[in-house]
Amino acid sequence: MDFSLTEEQQMFRDMFRDFAEKEIAPVAEHADKTEQPPVELLKKAAAQGFLGATIPEQYGGAGMDYLTYTLLAEEIARHCLSTAITITIHTMLASMSILDAGSEGQKQKYLPRLAGGELASFALTEPDAGSDPGSLQTRARREDGTFYLDGVKTWVSNGGLAGVHVVFASTEPGKRHHGISAFLVEKDSPFVMVGHREPTLGLRAMDIRTVYFEDGHVPAENLLGPLNGGWPIVLRAFNRVRLGLAAAALGAAEGALALGANFAAERKQFGGPIAQKQAIQNYVADCAVEIEALRHLVHYTAWLADGGQDYGRYASMAKYLGARIAKDTANKMLQVHGGYGFSDEYTISRVYRDVRALRLLGGTDEIQRYAVARGIFDEKGLKIQP
Amino acid sequence: MDFTFSPEHVALRRMIREFCEEELRPRAKEVDRAGRVDPEVMRMMGSLGFFGVPFAQVYGGMGAGETGYCILMEELNRVCPSTATIVGAHIGIGAMSLYLDGSPELKRKYLPDLCAGKKIAAFALTEPNAGSDAAGIQLRATLEGDSYFLDGQKMWITNGPIADVVMTLAITDPALGARGGATVFAVEREWKGYSIGKPEKKMGLHGSPTSLLNFDEVRVPKENVVGQVGLGFVTFMKTLDVGRTSLGAATVGGGQAALEASLRWVKARSQFGRPIAHMQSIQFMLADMAAEIEALRSLVYRTAWLVDNGKPFTKEAGMCKLLGSEIASRCIDRALQIHGALGFSRDFPLERGWRDARIGEIFEGTNEIQRIVIASELLQEVGVRIRP
Numbered sequence: 001m002d003f004s005l006t007e008e009q010q011m012f013r014d015m016f017r018d019f020a021e022k023e024i025a026p027v028a029e030h031a032d033k034t035e036q037p038p039v040e041l042l043k044k045a046a047a048q049g050f051l052g053a054t055i056p057e058q059y060g061g062a063g064m065d066y067l068t069y070t071l072l073a074e075e076i077a078r079h080c081l082s083t084a085i086t087i088t089i090h091t092m093l094a095s096m097s098i099l100d101a102g103s104e105g106q107k108q109k110y111l112p113r114l115a116g117g118e119l120a121s122f123a124l125t126e127p128d129a130g131s132d133p134g135s136l137q138t139r140a141r142r143e144d145g146t147f148y149l150d151g152v153k154t155w156v157s158n159g160g161l162a163g164v165h166v167v168f169a170s171t172e173p174g175k176r177h178h179g180i181s182a183f184l185v186e187k188d189s190p191f192v193m194v195g196h197r198e199p200t201l202g203l204r205a206m207d208i209r210t211v212y213f214e215d216g217h218v219p220a221e222n223l224l225g226p227l228n229g230g231w232p233i234v235l236r237a238f239n240r241v242r243l244g245l246a247a248a249a250l251g252a253a254e255g256a257l258a259l260g261a262n263f264a265a266e267r268k269q270f271g272g273p274i275a276q277k278q279a280i281q282n283y284v285a286d287c288a289v290e291i292e293a294l295r296h297l298v299h300y301t302a303w304l305a306d307g308g309q310d311y312g313r314y315a316s317m318a319k320y321l322g323a324r325i326a327k328d329t330a331n332k333m334l335q336v337h338g339g340y341g342f343s344d345e346y347t348i349s350r351v352y353r354d355v356r357a358l359r360l361l362g363g364t365d366e367i368q369r370y371a372v373a374r375g376i377f378d379e380k381g382l383k384i385q386p
Numbered sequence: 387m388d389f390t391f392s393p394e395h396v397a398l399r400r401m402i403r404e405f406c407e408e409e410l411r412p413r414a415k416e417v418d419r420a421g422r423v424d425p426e427v428m429r430m431m432g433s434l435g436f437f438g439v440p441f442a443q444v445y446g447g448m449g450a451g452e453t454g455y456c457i458l459m460e461e462l463n464r465v466c467p468s469t470a471t472i473v474g475a476h477i478g479i480g481a482m483s484l485y486l487d488g489s490p491e492l493k494r495k496y497l498p499d500l501c502a503g504k505k506i507a508a509f510a511l512t513e514p515n516a517g518s519d520a521a522g523i524q525l526r527a528t529l530e531g532d533s534y535f536l537d538g539q540k541m542w543i544t545n546g547p548i549a550d551v552v553m554t555l556a557i558t559d560p561a562l563g564a565r566g567g568a569t570v571f572a573v574e575r576e577w578k579g580y581s582i583g584k585p586e587k588k589m590g591l592h593g594s595p596t597s598l599l600n601f602d603e604v605r606v607p608k609e610n611v612v613g614q615v616g617l618g619f620v621t622f623m624k625t626l627d628v629g630r631t632s633l634g635a636a637t638v639g640g641g642q643a644a645l646e647a648s649l650r651w652v653k654a655r656s657q658f659g660r661p662i663a664h665m666q667s668i669q670f671m672l673a674d675m676a677a678e679i680e681a682l683r684s685l686v687y688r689t690a691w692l693v694d695n696g697k698p699f700t701k702e703a704g705m706c707k708l709l710g711s712e713i714a715s716r717c718i719d720r721a722l723q724i725h726g727a728l729g730f731s732r733d734f735p736l737e738r739g740w741r742d743a744r745i746g747e748i749f750e751g752t753n754e755i756q757r758i759v760i761a762s763e764l765l766q767e768v769g770v771r772i773r774p
Contacts, residue, residue, distance in 0.1 A: 130726050132657040155727050199732035201740065269519035270774055277774075279754050334744070338517050338752055339542045342745045344587040353589065353741070360727055366667045386658050386665065 003299075005067075012068050016075035019048060028080035031205035032350050037161060038083060038205055043117055045087065052115020053091055055099060060112035066240075067302040070247035074298075077251030078258075081354040082205035084251060085361070086119075088244035089157040093237045094120030094166045097182065101225035101233045106184065110164060121162035123153035123211055124234065130155075131367050131386075133168070133234060134177040138213065140169035147171075147223070149183060149191070150215040157361075159209025160194045163187050167213065168230050180230035184222045191216020202353030235312070238363060242315035243305060245362045246298045249322030249355070250291065253329040256351045257287045260333025263340070263348075280336055287329040294318070294325050313375040320368035323358035330355045391453070398439075398450055399457045405434060406465040414466040417593035418738050421585075423469050431469075432503025437476060441485055445497035452628065452693035456635035456686055464639030467742035468593025474636060475544035475594075476500070478629035479750070480507025483553045483570055486628070487613030487621040496551055496572060508549035509629075510540040510573075510599055511622055517542075518755050519774070521564035521619065525601060527556035527571065532608050534558070534571065536579075536601040544749070546597035547585050550575045554601070555618050568619045570612035579604040590741030627703040629750055631693060634686040634706025637714035640743055641679040644714075644721035647736065648672060651725055662724075671720045678713045685709065701763040708756035711746030718743045 005013065023044055031038045045051055054069050055061020064072070069091070077084035095114045098106060114120050129135045138151025149169055156165070165185045172179030185192060195210035225233050261284055264275040274280050301318045304311035330352040334341035341348050359365050370386045377384045391399070409430060417423055431437060440455035441447025448454065455477060462470035481500045484493060484507075499505040516522035525538025536556050543552070552573045559567030573580060583598030613621045649672065652663040662668050686706050692699040718739045722729035729736040747753045758774050765772055 125727070128656070130657060132659075135657075135659075201730050201732065201737035268515070269517060269522065271519075274518075277754075279757070335747060335752065335754075338748055339512070342589050342748060344589060349589040352744070356722070356740070357730055359723060360730055364726060365723065366665070369667070 005071075009068050009071065012064065013071045013075065015048075016050075016072050019045070019050075020075045020079050024076060024083055025079040028083070028205070029347060029350065031080065031082065032354075033204075033344070035199075035204045037086065037207045038080075039161070041083060042086065042119070045083075046115075046117030049115070050087060051090060051117055051119075052095070052111070053087075055091075055095060055111050055115045059099070059107055060115040062115075065302075066243060066305040067299060069244065070250075070298050070302045073244050073247035074251035074254070077248040078255035080205065081248060081252045081351070081357075082203045084248040085203060085245070085357075086158060086206055088241060088248060089122060090114070090119050090162075092240040092244040093122035094158075094162075094164070096240055097122070097166050097233050097237050098184070098224065100236055101182065101229075102184075105221070106224065110184065113163065118163040119158045119161045120164045120166060121156050121158040121211075122237065123156045123159070123165050123167045125155045126152060127154055131364055133180075136168060136170045136180060138167070138169040139173065140171050140181060140183060140218065142171065145220050147183065147218045147220065148215055149185065149213045149218050151213055153211045153213070155198065155361075156209050156211045158207055159211045160197065160207045165192070165211065166224065168234065169213075171230075172228055175228065177231045177234075179228050180234070181227055182224035182230040182233050183218050184224050185213070185216075185218060189216055189218075201356060202350070203357050204353075239305075239312045239315045241362045242319035242368070243298070243301050243311070245358060246294070246301065246315070246318035246322035249319070249326040249358050250294050250298050252351060252355050252358070253287065253291050253294065253322075253326040256326070256330040256333045256348065256355070257284065257291060259346075259348045259351065260284065260287070260329075260336040263333075264336050267338075274336070283332040283336060287325075287332055290325045291329065294322055297321060313372055316363070316368040316371040319358075319362060320365055320372070323355070323365065326355040326358055391457075395450065395453055395457060398448075398454055399461060401434070402436070402458055402461040405430070406461050410462070410465045410469060414468075415735065415738070417466055417468050418742075419592070421592045422595070423466075423472060423593045427469065428472075428503060431473070435501070436473060437481075437503040438497075438501025440477060441481070441497060441501055445485070445493055446499075446501035447497070448501075452631060452690040453687065455632050456690045459632045459636040460639040460642075460686075462639065463636035464643045466593070467636070467640060467739070468591050470636050470639070471591055471594035472506075472545060472548075474629070474632060475509060476507045478632045479509035479625050480545065480549070480551070480553055482628050483509060483621055483625040484572060484612050486624055487570070487617075488572075489609075492572060492609065492612065500551065505550040506545055506548050508543050508545040508552045509622075509625070510543050510546075510552050510554040512542045513539060514541055518752055520622075523555060523557060523564055523568065525554070525556045526560070527558045527569060527606070529558070529608075534569075534606045534608065534611070536571065536573065536604040536606055538601050540599040540601070541583075542586070542596055542749075543599050544594060544596050546599050547582055547595040552599065553612060554599075555622050558615055558618075562616070564619045566616055566619075569615045570618040570621050571606045572610040572612055573601075573604060573606055577604050577606070589744065590738070591745060626750060627700050628693060630703040630707035630756070631686065631689045631699065633746065633750055634682065634689065634703075634710035637710030637743075637746055638679060638683050638686055640714040640739065640746070641675065641682065641717040644717040644736075644739060645672065645675045645679060648675070648721045648724045655726075668724055671724060675717045675720055679717065682706075682710050682713050701760050704751075704756040704759040704763075707746075707750065708753050708760070711743075711753060714743050714746055
């Protein structure tokens with residue numbers, strides 16, 4: 001057992017922290033209030049290599065391992081969960097799916113662009129296919145060796161910013177999720193229409209869209225992975241994004257705890273700082289305990305992933321626990337702020353709204369619990385249904 | 387024991403619900419978006435007598451007591467928490483402090499207009515340095531001849547921007563401080579030296595305006611002292627007890643709305659080939675919501691009964707507010723979870739309820755203060771006096 005970060009990981013973490021404090025902290029509130037994605041910030045992040053964090057160097061990436069990626073997501077999320085999730089969707093869901101399933105040609109064509117700062121999206125969810133991606137209505141019709149893509153995708157993160165969409169469509173509708181294929185679709189394709197920007201409770205600096213694909217022609221070379229082989233791509237992408245989101249939850253919780261502890265040390269009531277009150281001390285202590293437990297689960301999950309071991313169940317556990325801890329921490333720290341916590345002038349109210357998303361995206365709490373239970377019953381030879 | 391509502395209270399609830407469904411619900415989204423309640427709604431509520439529900443008819447009220455007032459708050463908050471908050475601050479703490487302790491003359495002067503909604507009331511206790519530590523207030527009232535001069539600042543005042551009469555707690559005897567040296571004054575909006583700060587930008591309750599109030603040597607005639615000089619803190623604490631009961635009632639409505647929305651949604655939304663109502667994770671969330679709301683409902687109306695029958699209710703009022711706000715937040719959070727991503731969208735009403743509900747755990751005494759109130763009552767019964 002060795003719980004220390006390598007020298008390289010420490011160096012990266014310091015660099016991430018430095019970047020987050022200098023570049024992200026000053027713009028996060030503005031991005032939320034104006035509901036504008038921090039495009040300039042993302043360019044700076046790209047220049048640092050963060051948008052290609054886990055992409056190998058041969059494709060223009062920074063070649064980080066998963067553990068290092070969790071440090072990146074954590075440090076960014078301390079100050080801006082929108083930015084952390086924007087990058088996590090781009091990296092863990094979209095870009096890494098190309099690395100995972102792409103042909104050599106696809107990797108060479110797309111990965112340097114995506115590592116260089118062009119954003120990508122992962123278009124899976126549909127109005128009637130949220131927790132149940134088996135019921136996709138988007139179709140990719142095959143004709144003379146090429147495909148015609150038709151359907152509507154909702155809740156597409158980075159939908160309006162992405163240069164490349166990784167789109168999932170049914171190529172054999174009768175086979176449910178075993179009949180899904182993945183396609184790489186360029187933003188500029190004439191049949192792609194970026195629609196409604198989702199007005200959200202939190203994560204207001206994210207660009208979450210409805211995207212329409214109107215019976216457009218996608219050449220066969222844009223099929224990502226095998227025909228009807230989309231589902232394993234989705235599952236592996238889910239594992240990665242859950243790990244990334246768990247790390248983001250960790251960072252958001254740490255950010256919230258810092259805000260609450262600072263406020264408690266400064267706010268005076270009853271003749272002294274409210275940090276002198278046992279009720280406040282207990283809130284802070286409980287959050288700190290949960291955050292440390294979460295950190296170790298996140299790092300352990302990343303360590304499994306880096307070792308090439310099956311980490312799916314752990315990714316679900318970490319994401320589920322992370323979402324809950326981030327929410328509980330933000331909730332308690334908002335309470336520490338009293339009336340100020342309800343004011344838009346204080347960062348904690350943004351954090352409280354932002355972290356609520358973590359219990360929904362990348363698989364709801366209910367789906368994560370199902371995934372964990374399924375793994376346990378699988379070992380007993382029992383297939384369970386949601 | 388009799389758990390039925392009187393025919394008058396049943397009729398009152400029916401009338402309020404009809405108004406809420408027909409007039410309030412269609413406007414609730416716009417109230418949040420525009421950040422104000424439609425003046426037409428305020429006028430209608432005035433003519434229906436909503437602003438005077440608990441008060442005696444001799445002052446222009448409806449005479450429906452705390453129980454009637456709780457019914458009003460439950461129904462309003464079920465549909466539009468911003469509107470409920472305006473009405474609650476007006477009745478439950480603003481006009482209530484005057485009603486509980488004001489002289490007959492002062493009540494006759496203000497209550498009829500307040501009950502009719504021609505004037506709006508506010509309750510000004512909190513200051514920049516006196517939140518949970520309410521006894522730490524510094525706003526000064528100095529007696530000169532027949533008048534007091536008020537100087538200082540109040541903050542987070544619900545209805546601040548729209549109130550015509552503000553019940554203001556000020557220190558009249560600095561040597562004694564809040565306990566024994568504070569007095570309540572009824573201050574009118576038009577008086578010289580009184581000014582209103584910018585409305586606060588808040589996470590929720592966008593339609594319920596909140597602001598700072600500045601008092602720059604505001605002259606208040608002696609007749610506008612509410613209750614006894616020096617006993618203002620007692621008046622305000624008594625008032626808050628009544629207010630807390632009705633806040634509990636509001637949270638019953640908030641929780642109920644969340645449950646109703648969830649029941650509609652789980653029937654309509656299908657995943658994995660069937661309505662999500664068939665998922666046990668969903669069913670158990672619904673069951674927990676309903677169980678908590680029912681327990682809360684019983685507590686709230688029992689406490690209202692204590693109030694209406696002149697029995698002690700401080701501890702129970704604290705429990706109504708503490709449990710109610712936490713139950714409402716939990717229920718609305720579960721409802722949001724049940725709605726999935728749509729719960730997170732501002733195109734749907736769930737997230738508004740979620741933002742609106744959170745302040746319930748903070749205002750009119752944070753839940754930590756409620757726990758202190760409850761513990762202090764409990765410990766007093768065994769002979770221990772505690773300080774926060």
